[in-house]
Amino acid sequence: MQFKKSKLVSRLACLGIVMASGHAMAQAAPEFTWYGRIDMGVENNDDGKLVRNLSQSYGSRLGIKGEKRLKGDLTGIFQVETSIAADDTANSKAFASRNSFVGLKADSWGRFLMGTYDMPLKDLQGTAGPMYGSADALEVVVNGKGTKNSVATASQFANIHTRQTNVVHYTSPKFSNVVVKAAYGLDEPAAAVTTRAPVWGTSVEYDDGTWNAGLAFENKENATNPVTAGTAPFGNLSARKLTVGGKWGDFTAGLALSTIDNGLNGTVGRLNNNWVVATTYKVGDLTYKGTYGASTETQSGAADDYTMVALGVDYALDKTVTLYGYWTQIVNNSNGKARFEAGENKYSPVGGDDPRVLGVGIRYNF
Secondary structure, three states: OHHHHHHHHHHHHHHHHHHHHHHHHHHHOOEEEEEEEEEEEEEEEEOOOOEEEEEEEOOOEEEEEEEEEOOOOOEEEEEEEEEOOOOOHHHOOOOOOOOEEEEEEEOOOEEEEEEEEEOHHHHOOOOOOOOOHHHOHHHHHHOOHHHHHHOOOHHHOOOOOOEEEEEEEEEOOOEOOEEEEEEEEOOOOOOOOOOOOOEEEEEEEEEOOOEEEEEEEEEEEEEEOOOOOOOOOOEEEEEEEEEEEEEEOOEEEEEEEEEEEOOOOHHHOOEEEEEEEEEEEEEOOEEEEEEEEEEOOOOOOOOOOEEEEEEEEEEEOOOOEEEEEEEEEEEEOOOOOOOOOOOOOOOOOOOOOOOEEEEEEEEEEO
16 A cells, blocks of 8 residues: 555656656746738739739738746747748748747837847838738839839939848837837848948837827938949938828728938939828728829939829628739829839839739738
8 A cells, every 4th residue: 555655756746846847947938829810812914015914912921929927017029920822832042031030029119029020110100001912002103112103214213111130129108109110221232242231110000099200311321323233422321201091980991101312412402392191991892992092203304203193992701811803003204114012913014104912812911
């Protein structure tokens, strides 16, 4: 009997050790979550010269993120996110190609991270960017991608849609519905490169659940060249962005404006102003959307201005899966070559041609 009791005690002790070890390991191991989005569509795509029927992937991604509570309200955080294209693996990107970082956060002082992350100006959109698929006008117009494709000498202009590598990024806690963000991109030039191009940006955003507004700035040193990329003199690309909008029941509206300056002088100086207005209206599981935007010439007589219009409707099957359809068109001036930018397949029109797209898609968030 004594032997049986001793054996039982030994087993219980072993079980206690295993449970304690498991509990300690659970406390030590960071919690993490797989997440992602598959967003794909079928388009009838006309670049002004050729009509194509094609499948597209729009910002599909797969990621893992986690956090571990440290001391007090201090928490360690990490994320690794990669662009994927389910319809064409050749269009999937390198590992950690999207927002990927390590950092710390606390309720008392905010969040600090290092890695690859969207600059504050890129992240600012308020309620001005509701469109899905190729109908996203913010990317093309306000963030300057259409203008970058239109300027005759590519090295003279750059867009401000920046997912910055080698960045340190800070986000403040929310005080009185206001959040402040600041970021600095550390430059890492190659050994043979003699010019550095660090970038900094900041934003202030207000959102009380009904009204929203934001202001952002970004500056990248030595980002533009008058004739040939990498050849002096250089210009400091700078941009300002303003958003304002609101949500009232089933209706939303938003306005975004930007100014982009290539920092060069004389005949190679390029500056333009851009704006987009957008609205949505929800009726049951359907959401109707519309947007219109315009970009001015980069200099007098350049004739590289353009407008963009889009209409769309979403059908929410549940909280994670949405079917949607849209029509969109860009109208270029005689030298304008703005194109649709959201899809993995991009087709640049000849100057003055007006591309358009009719598409249907499905977005699955998980």
